Amino acid sequence: MTLDFRGKTALVTGASAGLGREMARILARDVDTLVLTARRQDRLDDLAAELRQFRSELRVHVRAVDLADRAATSAMLDGLASEGIAVDILINNAGYGVYGLFEKNDWSKLEGMLELNMISATLLLHRLIPGMVKRGFGAILNVGSTAGMVEMPGFAGYGATKAYFNHLSEALRGELSGTGVVLTALCPGPVETEFQAVAGTDKRGKLPALIHVDVVDCAEQAIAGLKRGRARVIPGLLGAVPLGGLPRLLTRPIFARAGKKVRREES
Numbered sequence: 001m002t003l004d005f006r007g008k009t010a011l012v013t014g015a016s017a018g019l020g021r022e023m024a025r026i027l028a029r030d031v032d033t034l035v036l037t038a039r040r041q042d043r044l045d046d047l048a049a050e051l052r053q054f055r056s057e058l059r060v061h062v063r064a065v066d067l068a069d070r071a072a073t074s075a076m077l078d079g080l081a082s083e084g085i086a087v088d089i090l091i092n093n094a095g096y097g098v099y100g101l102f103e104k105n106d107w108s109k110l111e112g113m114l115e116l117n118m119i120s121a122t123l124l125l126h127r128l129i130p131g132m133v134k135r136g137f138g139a140i141l142n143v144g145s146t147a148g149m150v151e152m153p154g155f156a157g158y159g160a161t162k163a164y165f166n167h168l169s170e171a172l173r174g175e176l177s178g179t180g181v182v183l184t185a186l187c188p189g190p191v192e193t194e195f196q197a198v199a200g201t202d203k204r205g206k207l208p209a210l211i212h213v214d215v216v217d218c219a220e221q222a223i224a225g226l227k228r229g230r231a232r233v234i235p236g237l238l239g240a241v242p243l244g245g246l247p248r249l250l251t252r253p254i255f256a257r258a259g260k261k262v263r264r265e266e267s
């Protein structure tokens, strides 16, 4: 199966940087209409101009919205509906992480992360799935993470938001089976984007280069996997590791060592 995105409308969240921006560039090759959203209007405007130049017939709408604000997210969706813009493809990507010892994490950052990575992403699904089911076509890419498949001391809260999203994705995919709406979970390992600076991991030693995936490769694999209706895309070498099935007997001592290291770093 390969989905045909020609004539379709895609909404990309977190389109101002990293994976979202790259996925918007890829979708611009064949969709009819793109809606780009994130908070930084200037970045979205620049991308919109680039994409209009790339394909003159492409319609691009920019919506600068703080998606961690439920009312603002709903208002954006109401606005699209009232303009007759029906979303066929949702790239549910906006998100961030907060690195460090959980008890020392800044509460407002943690709370914003829970709101953005879980509530906002869920609200978008809840609002957009009914129209897709009604029209008998939809393609959803939920951006989870391998951090949601293996518990990670130092990324306790972030990993938990991604575990939620990975879990939700699998169940929703089941519920959507036979409706014409496909749902793919993208679960990347480390990808160099602005994520590291936002999360506060950029000043730490890097994870092994072997498990890193280039942002463009990751985005290409994600959209290709979505078009093929794959359940899950784990780009790079991590895709070959049975991450969810590692025995606790093995992982707990490793997590204890990792947790002590994070505590030492912050003391």
Ligand SMILES: NC(=O)c1ccc[n+]([C@@H]2O[C@H](COP(=O)([O-])OP(=O)(O)OC[C@H]3O[C@@H](n4cnc5c(N)ncnc54)[C@H](OP(=O)(O)O)[C@@H]3O)[C@@H](O)[C@H]2O)c1
Residues within 6 Å of the ligand: 013, 014, 015, 016, 017, 018, 019, 020, 037, 038, 039, 040, 041, 043, 065, 066, 067, 068, 093, 094, 095, 096, 097, 116, 143, 144, 145, 146, 187, 188, 189, 190, 191, 192, 193, 194, 195, 196, 198
């Ligand atoms: N990079 C990695 O190693 C990695 C690995 C696994 C999973 N992921 C996931 O991949 C997704 C994309 O991350 P990335 O690596 O591309 O990071 P990134 O370069 O930091 O991009 C994050 C995007 O989310 C947007 N965003 C953040 N807060 C927002 C808010 N309150 N409202 C609206 N938009 C907001 C940002 O735009 P504004 O700042 O303009 O709002 C930006 O466009 C995230 O869900 C992340 O958890 C990343």
